[in-house]
Amino acid sequence: MLKTPKTATLPHSRRDFLGLAVQGSAVAAAVTLPGISAAAQTKGQTSMPTTTSEQHYKPPVRFGLGGVPLGNEFAVITEKDAYATLEAAWSAGVRYYDTSPWYGLGLCERRFGNFLHTRDRSDYVLSSKVGKLLKASRQNNAREYFPFTPSPNNLVFDYTGDGVKRSIEDSLQRLGLDALDIVFVHDLSPDNPYLGSSWEEQFEIARKGGGAFPALTRMREEGIIRGWGLGVNRPEPIMKLLEVADPDVCLLASQYSLIDHENALHHVFPAARAKGISFVVGSSLNAGFISGSQRYNYGRENYRIPQPIIEKREKLRDVAGRHGVDLRTAALQFSATPDIASALVVGAASEQQIVADYSSMQVRIPAEFWAELKERKLIEQDAPVPA
Numbered sequence: 001m002l003k004t005p006k007t008a009t010l011p012h013s014r015r016d017f018l019g020l021a022v023q024g025s026a027v028a029a030a031v032t033l034p035g036i037s038a039a040a041q042t043k044g045q046t047s048m049p050t051t052t053s054e055q056h057y058k059p060p061v062r063f064g065l066g067g068v069p070l071g072n073e074f075a076v077i078t079e080k081d082a083y084a085t086l087e088a089a090w091s092a093g094v095r096y097y098d099t100s101p102w103y104g105l106g107l108c109e110r111r112f113g114n115f116l117h118t119r120d121r122s123d124y125v126l127s128s129k130v131g132k133l134l135k136a137s138r139q140n141n142a143r144e145y146f147p148f149t150p151s152p153n154n155l156v157f158d159y160t161g162d163g164v165k166r167s168i169e170d171s172l173q174r175l176g177l178d179a180l181d182i183v184f185v186h187d188l189s190p191d192n193p194y195l196g197s198s199w200e201e202q203f204e205i206a207r208k209g210g211g212a213f214p215a216l217t218r219m220r221e222e223g224i225i226r227g228w229g230l231g232v233n234r235p236e237p238i239m240k241l242l243e244v245a246d247p248d249v250c251l252l253a254s255q256y257s258l259i260d261h262e263n264a265l266h267h268v269f270p271a272a273r274a275k276g277i278s279f280v281v282g283s284s285l286n287a288g289f290i291s292g293s294q295r296y297n298y299g300r301e302n303y304r305i306p307q308p309i310i311e312k313r314e315k316l317r318d319v320a321g322r323h324g325v326d327l328r329t330a331a332l333q334f335s336a337t338p339d340i341a342s343a344l345v346v347g348a349a350s351e352q353q354i355v356a357d358y359s360s361m362q363v364r365i366p367a368e369f370w371a372e373l374k375e376r377k378l379i380e381q382d383a384p385v386p387a
Contacts, residue, residue: 056248057220057227058278058342059125059182063361064096065089066282069349070111071103072148074288074295077349079111086115088351092358098251098280098345099175100129100186100231101167105142105151106174113175121177127251127280128175129186129231130167130212133158145194157195159188159206161215168225182280183219184231184251185212191234191299203240213245220248229277233298235268242275249342253282254297256338258290258331258373259312262380269340278342284335285346289313291328315378323369329360330369333386334379336361 068074070082077085089097099112109128116124134153142151158167168180188206190199206212216228227248230241238250250272256264256279272279284290287297289309295302296309320327336344344361348354370385379385 056276056278057182058249059096059127059280061096061125062336062343063094063358064098064125064280064343064345065094065354066345066347067097067099067103067108067112068287068347070347071100071105071108072146072150073103074148075349076148081350082111083115084351085348085354086112089348089354089358090115090119092355094354094358095123096125096127096343096345098127098282099171100184101132101134101171101174102129102155102186104146104149105153105155106134107146107149107151109171109174113177117176121179125181126175126177126179127182127184128168128171128180129184130164130216131157131159131186131188131206133163133167134170155194157202159185159202159212161210161212164212164215179225181226182249183216183225183228185216185228186231187233188230189232189234189237193299199237203237207244213241213247217246231282233283235263238268239271242271242277247277249278249280251282251345252279254286256281256335256341257284257286258316258327258334258379259286259309261334261383265338265380265383269338273340278340279338280343280345281335281338281341282345283347284332284344285328290316290331312378315376316373319369319372319376319378323366323372325365325369326360326363328357329363330365332357332360333363333365334383337384337386339384 065086070077070085097112097116099108101109103109116126133156135156136152137154138152140152140154142149142153145155164183168183171180172178185206188199188203192199195202216225219225220228229247229250230237231251231253232238233254235255238252241247241250252264252268255261255268283297287293287295287302289296289305290313294305296305317327320330332344332346335341346354346357348357365386373379374381
């Protein structure tokens with residue numbers, strides 16, 4: 001039985017970091033995903049329960065908008081189109097928003113904040129990320145990371161506790177908001193080519209007494225944030241984190257999709273389940289690859305797609321066509337179905353995209369489709385599928 005959590009009443013000054021207000025993350029509209037009941041919701045909280053190792057925070061909303069495209073990662077998105085995308089998401093009922101300083105080096109956070117600051121803070125869940133500080137400079141190299149961003153910022157990696165505090169305060173300033181619900185330690189992973197040293201060395205900085213992990217745990221215990229974890233594209237850091245810290249929820253990006261899910265299903269999920277940890281699943285379309293884009297996941301060379309990956313997409317399309325199933329819809333539902341998936345976040349570059357993705361979660365897919373995928377060994381035999 002879970003212990004009754006203690007409640008911390010919060011002051012209301014954003015400038016005083018240790019007094020960051022959390023107005024609650026109750027949700028006006030949650031999505032009921034196929035085969036999974038919606039989480040219970042609480043509206044209008046002015047105080048927040050602390051979290052113990054016996055109770056880990058899970059976002060109460062099952063579907064969210066991810067911010068990568070609105071950071072101009074793949075193409076220029078105008079301010080008008082970005083705002084229209086956010087407006088369409090909200091109007092459709094989306095109440096979870098995931099952003100990061102990394103997405104356009106501040107651009108996505110500014111856009112999200114410009115929209116969300118006029119909404120009741122208790123009506124949505126918000127997550128952002130730490131580990132990357134932004135510093136404005138006339139001699140900035142922002143376009144080396146994001147060719148389409150207008151950002152004036154340079155990037156500095158900092159996985160220390162002080163860096164975490166600075167990063168959260170900076171994010172809140174860009175957002176124009178007073179609190180984050182979830183904080184993910186971002187890209188502390190072997191696939192990050194920009195770290196100044198090995199990811200293991202940076203992980204140790206985050207793990208030690210003055211590092212990001214204990215700092216975020218204290219913030220959670222003090223009621224400053226609701227939960228924290230890693231936000232990464234690879235499994236190694238998550239497996240290591242489960243051994244050395246007490247996170248709540250991790251952002252599992254590019255690791256559980258129709259294309260690639262065996263390792264997560266058989267190794268990462270069981271390890272996290274044993275610790276009571278859940279996942280926000282991201283990049284269920286592998287950065288748009290499943291729905292037809294000419295890139296696979298992320299990185300400078302994501303256009304170099306291995307032939308077996310291309311062939312698997314064609315086989316998936318073939319089965320989907322025979323059953324009259326939209327492959328994008330099937331991919332989204334597949335990634336959202338595991339019991340350990342507390343939420344699904346999808347990126348969208350237009351109002352049409354986010355409405356289509358949100359609507360896809362309500363479509364019923366015939367059981368015969370999933371059965372044929374397993375028969376043809378296109379998904380694991382024990383992979384959970386929508387009811």
